[in-house]
Amino acid sequence: MSDANVINVEKFHFFVVGKTDKLIQNMSGVRCHMSLPVSVGVLLVGLPYSISLAAQWLYGWPNKPGYKKYIEALKPRRIYCLTRAVLETLKYLQYGRLYFQWKSWYKNEENRKHYEKDNIVLIGHSAGAHLCTLAALFLIDGREELFIEPSKQAAITLAIRGVIGLSGVYNIVDHYEHEQKRGVEYVSTMHKAMNGVENFPYYSPTHLLKKLSQDKLDRIPPFALLHGTDDIIVPFDSSAKFCDLLTSLSVKVSLYLLPRVDHTEIVTDLMVPDRRFYHPIYSCIKQEYRKLLGAW
Known part of the structure; x- marks a missing residue:
């Protein structure tokens, strides 16, 4: 039991x-x-x-x-x-690696015995392309806000062989409207950097070009514009429209629209040769650099 x-x-x-x-x-x-x-x-x-x-x-x-x-x-x-x-901006963290690589290149350049200071090619990406373009045009226009003596401005202007712009902003008004469509205009530093919306035309290369005399237009260096077709931050229309304007003013310009390249890849893929778009982008820059140095 x-x-x-x-x-x-x-x-x-x-x-x-x-x-x-x-x-x-x-x-x-x-x-x-x-x-x-x-x-x-x-x-x-x-x-x-x-x-x-x-x-x-x-x-x-x-x-x-x-x-x-x-x-x-x-x-x-x-x-x-x-x-x-x-x-999207997190991709810019890759700039750190690019910075150290360019710093290494710059040191190697300093070690050379001969440095051709009279053969300057300005190159910049995005806002950097805008600043390179604006600097060249301000020098030609003799702007006092550069705080450079007129004689030195003339010497620097002659030394600039050309400008290479990567995914650049050339019309601040158009770019601000694009940011409004994206809904990011309030967090963008664009209007803050320009000290207000009212100054957009003043700092827009497209507006500045239209005000230059023919004598000054004749002194503008050649331009090479590169832009990715998949760029949503700065649409490739920015470079295309700027190219059309330069062409209409008889300024030498080359335009490269790179398929499937976005806003960050056009510069970060230049870091190492095994990146997807390294060779097409580098080839364009190398070709234009040689043309710019041989154009004068």
Whole structure:
């Protein structure tokens, strides 16, 4: 009888254990089903809102009165656009590697016995291309804000053999309108760098070119413009329109539209030869560099 009791107890024990296991499995399933929507919510809602709100807090809220700026800041389209823009800028971290590589090249250049200071080719990417272009045009126009003596300005102008622009911004007004369409104009540093929207034409190479006299236009160095067709930060129309303007003013210019290249790849792929677009981009730059030095 005691043996029967033991067997019954053991059966009851296994029955309870079995029920407990099923209960644990059910609870695990509930947690799994609950964690999936939470994870998706964090990924699709929490993360984008956190990134975009942090960006707007750092760079400035929308230009709206009172509480309306916060309503504007929370619009889903603006959240999506800002998050995408912030993630795109993370690619610029690759610039660090490029900086150290160029620094090494510069040291090697310094070690050479002969440095041709009268053969200068300006090259820049994005805002750098804009600054190179603006510097060349300001020198030709003899702008006092450069804080360079007129005689030195003339000497520097003669030394500049050409300008190579990679994915450059040449019309600040057009670029600001593009940023408005992307919903990132409030976090962009464009209007801050120009000291306000009212100064956009003044710092736009396209507007400056139209005001130069023929004598000054004749002194503009040749241009080589490279732009990727997959660029969403600065559309390739920026270089295409600038090329058309230079051509209409009889300024020597070459335009290269590179298929499938985006805004960062056009410069980061120059870091090492095994990058996907290294050879086509480098070949264009090398070819234009030789042409620019031989054009004078």
